Amino acid sequence: xxxxxxxxxxxxxxxxxxxxxxxxxxxxxxxxxxxxxxxxxxxxxxxxxxxxxxxxxxxxxxxxxxxxxxxxxxxxxxxxxxxxxxxxxxxxxxxxxxxxxxxxxxxxxxxxxxxxxxxxxxxxxxxxxxxxxxxxxxxxxxxxxxxxxxxxxxxxxxxxxxxxxxxxxxxxxxxxxxxxxxxxxxxxxxxxxxxxxxxxxxxxxxxxxxxxxxxxxxxxxxxxxxxxxxxxxxxxxxxxxxxxxxxxxxxxxxxxxxxxxxxxxxxxxxxxxxxxxxxxxxxxxxxxxxxxxxxxxxxxxxxxxxxxxxxxxxxxxxxxxxxxxxxxxxxxxxxxxxxxxxxxxxxxxxxxxxxxxxxxxxxxxxxxxxxxxxxxxxxxxxxxxxxxxxxxxxxxxxxxxxxxxxxxxx
RNA sequence: GUGGCCGUAGCUCAAUGGUAGAGCUCCAGAUUGUGGUUCUGGCUGUUGCGGGUUCGAGUCCCGUCGGCCACCCCA
Numbered sequence: 001x002x003x004x005x006x007x008x009x010x011x012x013x014x015x016x017x018x019x020x021x022x023x024x025x026x027x028x029x030x031x032x033x034x035x036x037x038x039x040x041x042x043x044x045x046x047x048x049x050x051x052x053x054x055x056x057x058x059x060x061x062x063x064x065x066x067x068x069x070x071x072x073x074x075x076x077x078x079x080x081x082x083x084x085x086x087x088x089x090x091x092x093x094x095x096x097x098x099x100x101x102x103x104x105x106x107x108x109x110x111x112x113x114x115x116x117x118x119x120x121x122x123x124x125x126x127x128x129x130x131x132x133x134x135x136x137x138x139x140x141x142x143x144x145x146x147x148x149x150x151x152x153x154x155x156x157x158x159x160x161x162x163x164x165x166x167x168x169x170x171x172x173x174x175x176x177x178x179x180x181x182x183x184x185x186x187x188x189x190x191x192x193x194x195x196x197x198x199x200x201x202x203x204x205x206x207x208x209x210x211x212x213x214x215x216x217x218x219x220x221x222x223x224x225x226x227x228x229x230x231x232x233x234x235x236x237x238x239x240x241x242x243x244x245x246x247x248x249x250x251x252x253x254x255x256x257x258x259x260x261x262x263x264x265x266x267x268x269x270x271x272x273x274x275x276x277x278x279x280x281x282x283x284x285x286x287x288x289x290x291x292x293x294x295x296x297x298x299x300x301x302x303x304x305x306x307x308x309x310x311x312x313x314x315x316x317x318x319x320x321x322x323x324x325x326x327x328x329x330x331x332x333x334x335x336x337x338x339x340x341x342x343x344x345x346x347x348x349x350x351x352x353x354x355x356x357x358x359x360x361x362x363x364x365x366x367x368x369x370x371x372x373x374x375x376x377x378x379x380x381x382x383x384x385x386x387x388x389x390x391x392x393x394x395x396x397x398x399x400x401x402x403x404x405x406x407x408x409x410x
Numbered sequence: 411g412u413g414g415c416c417g418u419a420g421c422u423c424a425a426u427g428g429u430a431g432a433g434c435u436c437c438a439g440a441u442u443g444u445g446g447u448u449c450u451g452g453c454u455g456u457u458g459c460g461g462g463u464u465c466g467a468g469u470c471c472c473g474u475c476g477g478c479c480a481c482c483c484c485a
Contacts, residue, residue, distance in 0.1 A: 002476075005475095005476070005477085048485095052485090055483095056485095058411085058483090059483070059484080059485090074485090075484095075485055076485030077485080078485075079485095104485065106483095106484085106485075108411090108482090108483075108484085109411080109482095110477090110478095111478075111479070111480090112478075112479085114484085118485095120485075122485095245484090247484080247485075265484095266484095269484095269485085293485065295485090328443090328444080330443050330444085331443080360443085360444095361443045361444055362443085362444060362445075364443095364444085364445095365444050365445045366445060366446080367445095368444095368445075369445050369446060370445095370446075376444080376445090378443080378444080380443065381443075387443095387444090389444075389445095391445070394444090394445085396444085
């Protein structure tokens, strides 16, 4: 029996890595004053249909429940956020700064960096229309990565502005119905041959290429760049109007984070979506909003591919999980005294382990070694003394068992 | 969903169409109560699964499932 395609088992090492990532995310998000929330894993399929149109259903992990309801495992959190915010609009002061770590699902053939299930950190600011919110989010995205040890030579935030392209298309009298199609072509332009892109752009091709080659900009982008400079984070960002993001609901600044090597998919992405909450709430609530998401899969791959970052993670995982004291039951008749002392040490918050069954002393030392213990305490012929051994130095000393706590639990 | 490549022990991989192997891991020993080294021994396979060709298939063919890659799509 295997897990379903695209779903993961988390063995202890994987779980430790996941916990490390989540802990870093939470710590940095809180540093920025964000509070954690969550919503249901299962939502009515209509919630996503309403936001993205009927074609989204093909990508959903959806089914009909026993009450004949059409439901879907959430593919993303933003529609839920819009629903929740609209429903509780008056209960919170604005702006809202909320984050969440949902597990999200999609029904698609899996590839590297893209499974049918993943966790993604979502950070959103609701109710603030100024560029300050955009900058704050991008700075947060950068700091989230800095917390893992990534530097500006590892990752880059590519900044763009949907508004820039809106002006571009409006000036050229392109009907709004065609905007989303054209934006998708631009989004894809760096991944396909230029002549193919030109063919799909038609009469706009010359203007678009000229803009891409010269590099576009906008007032908003200038504000964002200035804001990042003020924070000392500008080296992490570069303006690149080729980024438009696939989602139709983005309305202003958009950005994606990539590894500098360009080997992996986007690590994170987001932007401003000022009209989505109104759209999803049938205008019951209208709040400007912006946010981004960072997935655990691509991030995990980049951590593993970046030696300094990977070593840092291993060091943190070791510090958090390794056994500190191993109790060696050298004589089985001393087992109950040994367990009693182990319990007292655990009460002090120490990570303590011992062999559950009778085992040779050499075997028990091997266990201590493998568990990463720094100290071994022998219970045997020395009783009522115990032998305390520092496993790194090999030095061993006798200590009266009543004084074991003060000796090792300092 | 479409196409290409791949699938051998828990892991990494061998095996001109001719009896399925190695390393690592794991387990047990190397005389009394002290460590990741060393030595010895041991376990695990319906070669993903099901058909077919052949005297004979891990090897060739078809299907299927799973994985990787590209497309599609991108939260």
